[in-house]
Amino acid sequence: MEKYLKDFNIGESGKIISINAEGKIKRRLFDMGVTPGALVTLKKVAPLGDPIEVSLRGYDLSLRKDEAKCVLVEVIK
């Protein structure tokens, strides 16, 4: 099943399929290791509902739902 990282539930994991962003945001996501093929797990949602905390490539990354909606992921059961 494919869905956007924004719609993940806490604890869900998946493999990134594509990044549908442009310019600065796209480059930043790539530089931080959010690239197709990377495994990602949603760890936490901030108290006010945004941003989210994911773990990927062995570290924790925080990003907003606005950015997470660009990341399409194949959910791993």
Added chain:
Amino acid sequence: MRFALAGNPNCGKTTLFNSLTGATGHVGNWPGVTVDKREGVYKKLEEKVSIIDLPGIYSLSPYTPEEVISRNFILDEKPDCIINVVDATNLERNLYLTTQLLEIDAPIIIALNMMDEVKKSGRKIDSKTLEKELNVKVVEISALKNQGLNELMKAAYLEAKRERTGYSVLENSRIGKVIDETKEDLKHKGISSPLFHAVKLIENDEIEIKAHPEISIGVEELKNKEPKDEFNGDYEAIVADLRYKYISSKFSSVVVKSEKEETLTKSDKIDKVMTHRIWSIPLFLVIMFVVFHLVFSEDLLFLNSIFGLEITSEGWINFLTGMGAEVDELTGEVAALAGIPSPGVFLQNWMGFATGSLIDLFRSFMPEGTWYTGLICDGLLTGLDSIFSFLPQILLLFLFISILEDSGYMARVAFIMDRAFRKFGLSGKAFIPLLMGFGCSVPAMMAAKTLEDEKERDMTIRLTPFFSCGAKAPIWAMLAVAIAGSFLGDIFVFSIYILGIVVAIIAAIIMKAFNKNYEAPPFIMELPSYHAPQFKNLMAHLWEKLKHFVIKASTIITAAIILIWFLSNFGWAFWNGMVDDIEASILASIGKALKYFFYPLGWAQGVDGWKFSVASVTGLIAKEDVVATMAQLGLCDDAGESIAFLMTNSRIYAFAAYNLFTFPCFAAIATAKSESSKKAFPITLLFWFFGSYVISLVVFLVGLLFEASIILGILIILVIIGLIVLGLYLLKRRNTKALKAKNA
């Protein structure tokens, strides 16, 4: 010889820099502590080596100032060796930068840092394979524990004497041909590090396209000949993807995980509480309140208010609290203390006692009434006293903020607060510089450099002084004494800090509303692992602050105080000697003229009004000077512990508000100028000038209403809030219309 340290934020670069150079640079545990490059000297080799600590970066993309600084330094200044510091606990992402650095024609060596933590976790890293695969020397170190540093430097020294041509992990990939042809083109033009520039050109790097426009056209043609793939010709994506693919395919076997590894790390467990959905925000507020309570409260844990301890400052208690007995002149009884002092107040009392004794000692040796006794005792020493008596509180505040920073909690605060901040057009990241503003505006404004968006940077710098800095703390401490109802003292101080935050929020919303099409910049940030703050680093930080403060104090502040002493002891005909009455001084006439300007704000009214005007102006030189000047003018004692003026609470509050929101000290103004964009700086100055005047006026008027009737006061506050909300709503509607028109 010069070595440059390059690596990801939080990889331990600054710790390594400190260990190598013995420097006292500050190490924080949040991304982006080293904003500018710093230089130190390593002396244990045959020749002295300068070490340059570059800002922490994730990539050499052209988007953030740190990346541009690091990139330009490596390419233009050509250090003899690049020491690439790699966090061994986070190999995969750290090596991404390494693959880019390798493309530069310069000697490079990898310092595999935090090996102690890797070993502790039971993991193993095969550094020999890493070395063979990357074809550069890899040295295992622990910057924190001083392990492997000599080996690292010796190896770097050897490397520095060799020539090295860049190598790309992409050369054997599907875009290898394009890279190769572009590289040859650049080489023909005699450009150094052609490989690096070639890859950047292929990535459509803004800087490179500007530098080599004709070659970039050729690159586009080459790219068009290549078959299209799933990236649809997006080479920036292809390159990043290939780098990561290379790293995960080659090095997944380098790290051997331990069998007993837990699914939840220590950081995860701490974060269960610290970033808890419900508790994290109250917890943050409690932490901040505890910090301020420990620094400023005269009644520790409110013990006295709760239990009525009736402590009098006699005998051993006098010694323990450092308070000095306050004896009632009429009854001869020793007055009760407000309570057990907090560590901040305790240290301040002792410092005040020490400097006060020193002044008395000098005075006893010198003839009375001469100009030079005045210059030394009332000018120089009083000036130094006013600086040093507040030093303990300022340092303690710095200490607590550094502990929060070093532990990694600050990054969590950004995470927790981001949503709230975005509403105001800022990201949670802006919270870090703003929070640092509580320590000192100068480093806070410098830290704003880590914000990628220019508008956000300008806005953050503009708001930084509203987060009351350590140097302003003496003003609040002194005014707290003046506030009617002395138990309200620390609540008054706390409320000033809150007022600063509230006004900053409103100002940010207004600025955002006036900026059409403004959207909050992205927030893609690493959350570093928690670690216990290192005593050595904390002390290094404090020492740096102390040095900065004392140097600033001993030069500018003392000079200003001597100037004020001169202006207040001499008339316009200064060659006639000192005047007996300060009313006849030069300063009095300046203050009396200024008084009319400040008159509507309340605090400049009355006989002493001109003194407050003078104090608010001398505060420009350094905020500590407000209290020092007031002491000079006889409004309070040197340490601001007892006061000799009577003002209503509304006027005291208005005076506090004016000083909080007006121009910061000259040092901070200069920093703001160098850090903000050219067109924003004049607006920033006007903003501070008019903003402080208006806010002080509003505070005074609201205070007056409160003093007349509490209900009236509450009503007027509601009206003000209503007006602001209405104004913002109208602006927002206009902006939405403008956006819609633009999109249509």
